[in-house]
Amino acid sequence: MKFENSGNKDTRSGFGAGLAELGRTNPDVVALCADLTGSLKMDQFAKENPERFYQAGIAEANMVGVGAGLALSGKIPFIGSFANFITARVYDQIRQSVAYGNTNVKICASHAGITLGEDGATHQTMEDIGLMRMLPGMTVINPCDYNQTKAATIAVAEHQGPVYLRFGRPSVPNFTPVDQKFEIGKALKLIEGTDVTIFATGHLVWEAIQAAQTLQQEGISVELINIHTIKPLDEKAVIESVAKTGAVVCAEEHLIAGGLGELVAGVLARNCPAPVEFVSVDDQFGQSGTPAELMKLYGLDSESIVKSVKKVLSRK
Amino acid sequence: MCDTNQLSKISTQVRRDILRMVTLAKSGHPGGSMSSTDILTALFFKVMKHSPENWTRDGKGHDMFFLSAGHMTPVLYSVMARSGYFPVSELASFRKCGTRLQGHPSIRKGVPGIYEAAGSLGQGLSVALGAALAKKANNDPNFVYVLLGDGESQEGQVWEAAMFGAQHKVDNVIAMTDWNGQQIDGTVDSVMSLGDLQGKWEKFGWHCIVADGHDFGCIEDAFKSAQCESGKGKPVMILFKTEMGHGVDFMAGTCEWHGKAPSAELCEKGLAQLEETLGDF
Numbered sequence: 244m245k246f247e248n249s250g251n252k253d254t255r256s257g258f259g260a261g262l263a264e265l266g267r268t269n270p271d272v273v274a275l276c277a278d279l280t281g282s283l284k285m286d287q288f289a290k291e292n293p294e295r296f297y298q299a300g301i302a303e304a305n306m307v308g309v310g311a312g313l314a315l316s317g318k319i320p321f322i323g324s325f326a327n328f329i330t331a332r333v334y335d336q337i338r339q340s341v342a343y344g345n346t347n348v349k350i351c352a353s354h355a356g357i358t359l360g361e362d363g364a365t366h367q368t369m370e371d372i373g374l375m376r377m378l379p380g381m382t383v384i385n386p387c388d389y390n391q392t393k394a395a396t397i398a399v400a401e402h403q404g405p406v407y408l409r410f411g412r413p414s415v416p417n418f419t420p421v422d423q424k425f426e427i428g429k430a431l432k433l434i435e436g437t438d439v440t441i442f443a444t445g446h447l448v449w450e451a452i453q454a455a456q457t458l459q460q461e462g463i464s465v466e467l468i469n470i471h472t473i474k475p476l477d478e479k480a481v482i483e484s485v486a487k488t489g490a491v492v493c494a495e496e497h498l499i500a501g502g503l504g505e506l507v508a509g510v511l512a513r514n515c516p517a518p519v520e521f522v523s524v525d526d527q528f529g530q531s532g533t534p535a536e537l538m539k540l541y542g543l544d545s546e547s548i549v550k551s552v553k554k555v556l557s558r559k
Numbered sequence: 560m561c562d563t564n565q566l567s568k569i570s571t572q573v574r575r576d577i578l579r580m581v582t583l584a585k586s587g588h589p590g591g592s593m594s595s596t597d598i599l600t601a602l603f604f605k606v607m608k609h610s611p612e613n614w615t616r617d618g619k620g621h622d623m624f625f626l627s628a629g630h631m632t633p634v635l636y637s638v639m640a641r642s643g644y645f646p647v648s649e650l651a652s653f654r655k656c657g658t659r660l661q662g663h664p665s666i667r668k669g670v671p672g673i674y675e676a677a678g679s680l681g682q683g684l685s686v687a688l689g690a691a692l693a694k695k696a697n698n699d700p701n702f703v704y705v706l707l708g709d710g711e712s713q714e715g716q717v718w719e720a721a722m723f724g725a726q727h728k729v730d731n732v733i734a735m736t737d738w739n740g741q742q743i744d745g746t747v748d749s750v751m752s753l754g755d756l757q758g759k760w761e762k763f764g765w766h767c768i769v770a771d772g773h774d775f776g777c778i779e780d781a782f783k784s785a786q787c788e789s790g791k792g793k794p795v796m797i798l799f800k801t802e803m804g805h806g807v808d809f810m811a812g813t814c815e816w817h818g819k820a821p822s823a824e825l826c827e828k829g830l831a832q833l834e835e836t837l838g839d840f
Contacts, residue, residue, distance in 0.1 A: 305685040305719035312689020315674055316617045335679050340686055344666055344676040
């Protein structure tokens with residue numbers, strides 16, 4: 244159970260690096276951004292491919308439509324903004340022009356979740372996974388660190404169909420092997436265990452690793468699975484693991500409503516019922532603070548995961 | 560190539576199709592369909608370079624048309640069927656369960672000629688601009704046409720798209736507005752005035768043409784002028800002055816028939832005013 248942090252990095256930079264690489268390898272890839280090119284780390288792509296980068300201004304609804312139009316003739320548009328402004332603000336544009344229209348648009352969402360930090364609740368979305376996964380045919384991806392985000396960015400270009408790719412602002416441990424291929428829809432088992440399964444996604448994966456190590460020292464055997472693809476969910480992996488452990492904790496930087504936990508609980512209810520605890524936010528907005536302060540305040544850290552594991556084990 | 564007389568015959572038949580489709584479906588949007596009938600007849604039968612038999616969704620090598628005001632499916636499906644995208648007889652299935660001819664345009668049912676979903680208003684101009692940018696990137700010299708409603712132009716996204724089109728010099732798009740002055744709740748001026756619509760488009764950096772949308776000579780001249788303006792750095796908007804429900808006296812000039820089907824009896828009354836020129840479906 245060793246995970247080597249090669250140095251803290253932000254996942255948005257993983258996206259930027261993946262997009263820059265796509266710019267060099269795939270001539271069909273184009274990019275649009277709504278006045279947040281630096282924040283999204285799309286500037287390298289824009290610098291190297293000015294003819295394939297379209298500045299959309301602070302006009303996200305139009306950007307979604309332009310992306311859909313570009314996709315019709317075989318371009319692969321990556322459209323970027325903050326997670327709240329590229330989901331909730333333009334939900335109907337995504338619903339009609341991307342999801343229902345089945346256009347090959349990659350919706351790239353940075354600053355997702357509460358770890359956006361000091362800007363506060365207007366900019367912190369914890370509803371986006373729910374919104375996006377409700378749309379028929381939408382693929383929803385939430386990688387955990389820089390390397391995985393870079394690999395996911397490259398992988399979604401090869402995938403035909405609408406994708407929601409979610410990443411964030413804070414620097415977090417980078418532990419995914421640099422050469423690990425990203426397989427959309429395939430859950431990644433990080434730790435084998437027998438007492439309880441933790442399904443974690445995004446920034447909560449590292450917190451879950453810390454929690455698993457603490458629990459191990461107390462003699463609790465944790466199975467940890469990184470759900471980087473929330474939709475389509477790797478149901479087989481979920482069922483197989485829970486059939487063995489019989490207890491579940493789901494950890495995510497999102498509301499309970501519409502999140503990974505509810506999704507996993509639904510799969511279990513239909514296949515192999517087991518107690519589930521949620522490490523996520525219950526019906527609240529965020530607020531200003533540092534990412535670390537907010538993760539602690541909202542119970543989105545390894546300490547909360549440890550507590551939830553103990554609670555779920557008591558319900559077994 | 561159709562002359563004015565032939566276009567006039569086609570448009571009369573298209574209006575018959577519209578009336579009969581919405582009457583059969585007991586729902587649909589005849590008013591705006593009939594105000595834009597002459598524009599789309601000219602576009603599909605004379606102006607646009609397209610090959611219905613070899614249609615592909617990527618639009619490569621031919622002009623593309625987007626209906627942004629998606630509720631105008633009766634006129635769209637009629638001109639599509641009459642120009643060969645699918646059998647005219649299929650018009651009878653409009654809005655029926657299982658049909659390819661959904662109430663609003665859908666790409667889900669495999670009907671050729673539809674590039675993108677529409678219906679929730681204000682999105683088509685953005686999509687058309689994207690398609691036009693792709694044509695430029697692919698060195699495809701053909702045009703992208705898109706039709707908006709005037710009421711639809713109350714949507715903020717239309718003006719986001721207006722700024723984007725000017726900023727990126729998308730001068731291979733030819734947008735059109737069916738400027739009939741009516742929307743569901745009343746006249747556009749009474750609901751939310753667009754003010755100086757021509758001035759707005761010009762100030763937003765577009766080349767704007769105003770034309771009579773019921774005179775085929777004027778319509779063709781407007782399209783020729785629009786095509787001449789292409790490649791000069793500005794996108795083009797043609798504001799076609801039209802009349803809601805044009806061609807049937809009791810539907811003309813009122814918002815009453817925006818989204819309502821006539822009774823069988825009223826339909827007959829309307830059909831009596833429109834000569835069957837090409838054979839009903």
